[in-house]
Amino acid sequence: MPAISEKQILEALENVMDPDLNKDLVSLNMIRDIRIDENNNISFSIELTTPACPMKEHFRTACTSVIRERLPEAGDITVNLPARVTSGRSCGHSEEKTNPLPDVKNIIAVGSGKGGVGKSTIAVNLAVSLAKNGAKVGLIDADLYGPSIPTMFGLENKRPEIVNKTIVPIEKYGVKLMSVGFLIESDNPVIWRGPMASSAIKQFVTDVDWGELDYLVFDLPPGTGDIQLTLVQTLPFSGAVIVTTPQDVALADVAKAVTMFRKVDVALLGLIENMSFYLLPDGTKDYIFGKGGGEKLAKAQGMTLLGSIPIGSIVREGGDSGKPVVIESPGGEAARAIESSACEVARQISIRNAAACAHRN
Numbered sequence: 001m002p003a004i005s006e007k008q009i010l011e012a013l014e015n016v017m018d019p020d021l022n023k024d025l026v027s028l029n030m031i032r033d034i035r036i037d038e039n040n041n042i043s044f045s046i047e048l049t050t051p052a053c054p055m056k057e058h059f060r061t062a063c064t065s066v067i068r069e070r071l072p073e074a075g076d077i078t079v080n081l082p083a084r085v086t087s088g089r090s091c092g093h094s095e096e097k098t099n100p101l102p103d104v105k106n107i108i109a110v111g112s113g114k115g116g117v118g119k120s121t122i123a124v125n126l127a128v129s130l131a132k133n134g135a136k137v138g139l140i141d142a143d144l145y146g147p148s149i150p151t152m153f154g155l156e157n158k159r160p161e162i163v164n165k166t167i168v169p170i171e172k173y174g175v176k177l178m179s180v181g182f183l184i185e186s187d188n189p190v191i192w193r194g195p196m197a198s199s200a201i202k203q204f205v206t207d208v209d210w211g212e213l214d215y216l217v218f219d220l221p222p223g224t225g226d227i228q229l230t231l232v233q234t235l236p237f238s239g240a241v242i243v244t245t246p247q248d249v250a251l252a253d254v255a256k257a258v259t260m261f262r263k264v265d266v267a268l269l270g271l272i273e274n275m276s277f278y279l280l281p282d283g284t285k286d287y288i289f290g291k292g293g294g295e296k297l298a299k300a301q302g303m304t305l306l307g308s309i310p311i312g313s314i315v316r317e318g319g320d321s322g323k324p325v326v327i328e329s330p331g332g333e334a335a336r337a338i339e340s341s342a343c344e345v346a347r348q349i350s351i352r353n354a355a356a357c358a359h360r361n
């Protein structure tokens, strides 16, 4: 018979808080599968709301030390960290009936008012980072006039299969992909007018077999035009990630995108500042485009700064060669900055989902 009971373990774990949700892990029903063997070795699971949880290691350490402190007779302590991604819609409400993607838990828009700031680069690396963490991820290239996803994944001449009139998304690096670039020749520019473009993008949602996804990321085209509006009005987005560079001009354009998302009631998950600095060989940072622009904009708009990504040839080369930087050089500064931003995005979504469910229950 073990000298420790499940109840004692739960009582100890009541002292570990989730700082984002401001409740302890036991009240949040996150502790599962407690096992104690005859030698008082303990194992249990903390069920996370996202596999890309930035708090993972914090929870593991905090739980282990609180058990060690309160139950000195404990033997080995094994903490498992499985995840079940939440959805703001999983508490059940009427919108579900009209949602064309009921099996997709969270839809994320990556946008900016400005072209060339790195939306596609961020969207690609964000999607791949979430997948690397174990999430089920899809990525839609909503840029019909200048699709980048096929190149960024090294899939220029790929064509998706069509089964029973449904398009099977192409999968790479664990991410299911759809882009107009998979449907047209690359030297054959798209000349669709607004309404056709909007209906094409709707088909990417309805005619593609996305299956069950934790996160579906949309790489939006620059600006605040028809495609962006159609999308944000037809789909229940969890929120938008805004990409900017530190220059003032970019910041003014970005503010327009922020206003658009606010007008159509899409939550702003936060801002990612791209091309923030250049890391010199001696480890110092050169703020080529000025310092602190993203932080200033985030503050002015009441948004979270999700991360600052350095400028570097490794990021561009990753895009050109079809190997995103988080795959090609995962330990590097740029990849780590993007991975940490991806975790922040997942965290913001989890916080909002918990708030939405608390509000409805």
Ligand SMILES: Nc1ncnc2c1ncn2[C@@H]1O[C@H](COP(=O)(O)OP(=O)(O)OP(=O)(O)O)[C@@H](O)[C@H]1O
Pocket (backbone or CB within 6 Å): 114, 115, 116, 117, 118, 119, 120, 121, 122, 143, 146, 148, 220, 221, 222, 274, 275, 309, 310, 311, 312, 313, 315, 316, 317, 319, 320
């Ligand atoms: N942090 C970075 N460091 C170096 N190069 C970068 C970085 N971010 C993006 N780039 C490069 O800048 C160019 C533009 O990036 P990207 O295509 O992602 O921007 P975009 O905002 O999606 O552009 P568009 O408005 O045309 O859709 C690409 O060549 C990309 O490789």
Ligand SMILES: [Mg+2]
Pocket (backbone or CB within 6 Å): 119, 120, 121, 143, 148, 219, 220, 221
């Ligand atoms: Mg782009």
